[in-house]
Amino acid sequence: MIMGLLFWLSVAFIFYVYLGYPVLVAAGAMALGRREPSSGAAGCPSVTLLICAYNEREVIRTKLENSLALDYPAGRLQILVVTDGSNDGTPDLVAQYAHRGVELLHKPQREGKMAAIDRAMALARGEIVVFSDANNFYDPGTLRELVKPFADATVGAATGAKRIMKGDGALGDSEGLYWRYESFIKRMESRLGSCVSVAGEILALRRELFRRPSTGIINDDFYLAMHVLGQGHRLVYVPQAISRERVSPTQADEVHRRARIVAGRWQSMFLAPAILTWKRPLLVWQFVSHKFFRPLIPLAMIMALITNLLAVALPGEVQSGSLLRLSGYWAFGAMLAQAGFYLLAAAGTLLPSRGMLGKLLYLPRFLVASNWAAVVGLLGFIGGGQGHLWIRAPRREGLARHSREG
Structure with a gap:
């Protein structure tokens, strides 16, 4: 029972951060009938x-x-x-x-x-x-x-x-x-x-x-x-x-950049109580859900993988498989889904990134790399290895070309 509970809590957490919170925010904005913040003429302040x-x-x-x-x-x-x-x-x-x-x-x-x-x-x-x-x-x-x-x-x-x-x-x-x-x-x-x-x-x-x-x-x-x-x-x-x-020029440069951001996010978590106030509970919920839960996603991913592996290693009867307990065929099905996701991420790393297939495979690779950067950032924050001085990444050639994003 405990393995299934931890697994589903981890999965629910990941889905809440990536999907649930944006849906709730959008629903709240539409329910209140609010439009874009006022952009009335402000003149030209200095x-x-x-x-x-x-x-x-x-x-x-x-x-x-x-x-x-x-x-x-x-x-x-x-x-x-x-x-x-x-x-x-x-x-x-x-x-x-x-x-x-x-x-x-x-x-x-x-x-x-x-x-x-x-x-x-x-x-x-x-x-x-x-x-x-x-x-x-x-x-x-x-x-x-x-x-x-x-x-x-x-x-x-x-x-x-x-x-x-x-x-x-x-x-x-x-x-x-x-x-x-x-x-x-x-x-x-x-x-x-x-x-x-x-x-x-x-x-x-x-x-x-x-x-x-x-x-x-x-x-x-x-x-x-x-x-x-x-x-x-x-x-x-x-x-x-x-x-x-x-x-960033390479995936490694992007991981380094995100690791620094995550280390700073952990630093901000400890500074937040002295800056934010519970008198604005909506704002606190937004900070926690949007900014402070993000660095915890890789920990939830690791928990989901470990509990799933244990559920497979210690299976119940397949015929009496339970979704909540993550037993029987439910455990194997969840394991296949996780294995498929990480295999797609690996394929996105190994295969050329050109063409439609390469772009589709790059999305799981991007998610895995981003969350790996979050782990690196956490370790850097804990170990004190992530200082406040930024190590400048090399620029791509042709940076000055002011091309358009579609």
Whole structure:
């Protein structure tokens, strides 16, 4: 009985996180009859576009040209680039844009992105600060769309849509599918009042709501978003504000990136009680279901596999098989289903990722790789091996090509 109970609880948990929670959020939003958060005219508040660039010589020119070409009044836009620790010539390239109004903040020592943001905020003049990276590109009207929700005084932060550029094979297609899935959840959460997930490369917040961070923060964007919500304000999703970028060069790079995010997620779990409040139970439920349950999925997958193996190794009578007890043919059927899923993931690793078959096989591979990254992130957090300094991944060739995502 205990094996079957643990197995079905694990399976139910996985389905709740991936499917149940999005369905409940969507149902709640539709039941309340709420539409998209207000995007009424907010005018053109002064904006600081804060770009963090560590050794980004390859892309920084393209990023700055993209930023200078945005459809926003030049007199209302401050472009501030912080390049702390860069030693590849990035600060020199940024300095060449001083005559076009781009401001540079640099020091030789590298103390992490959160420390760089903290230093830069002292020089930010905009009412709204938009945080961006060097390797993502905004559509021309992104800033105008991103600031519209701030016409509502209850809105403290806004995040836009992350789109993956075409041309990077099945890895890019899978990442693009994942971000469309995340986009749906954010839209539904915003209809309920506030979303709890942000894309750090397109995050806007009221400058007055910024709180100096503690040292060693891994996920700066999630930390900033939690603090805005902890102060009683709302965080909304703006799908019309679009940021485009390319996927990591290899699956290994993607695993490393996700492992860091998960380590930061575990760190945030321990920080959350001091920031969030039970006076907003809906928001707490959203955080737990959307952000804090995700790193637990691989543990549930492992539990489902172990209990299924034990149920097969210690079977009951096949003829008297019980679904709840996971005995008899139910145990063998569940084992075949799990084995099939992992075999498909393996096939997706071994076979070329081109064509329809390769793309279909890449989805189970993507899910397994993502959850393996969560295990790596957990181990890194426990062992203290995941520091707050990001090890920069190599960029794909042709990153500067501003291709479109379908």
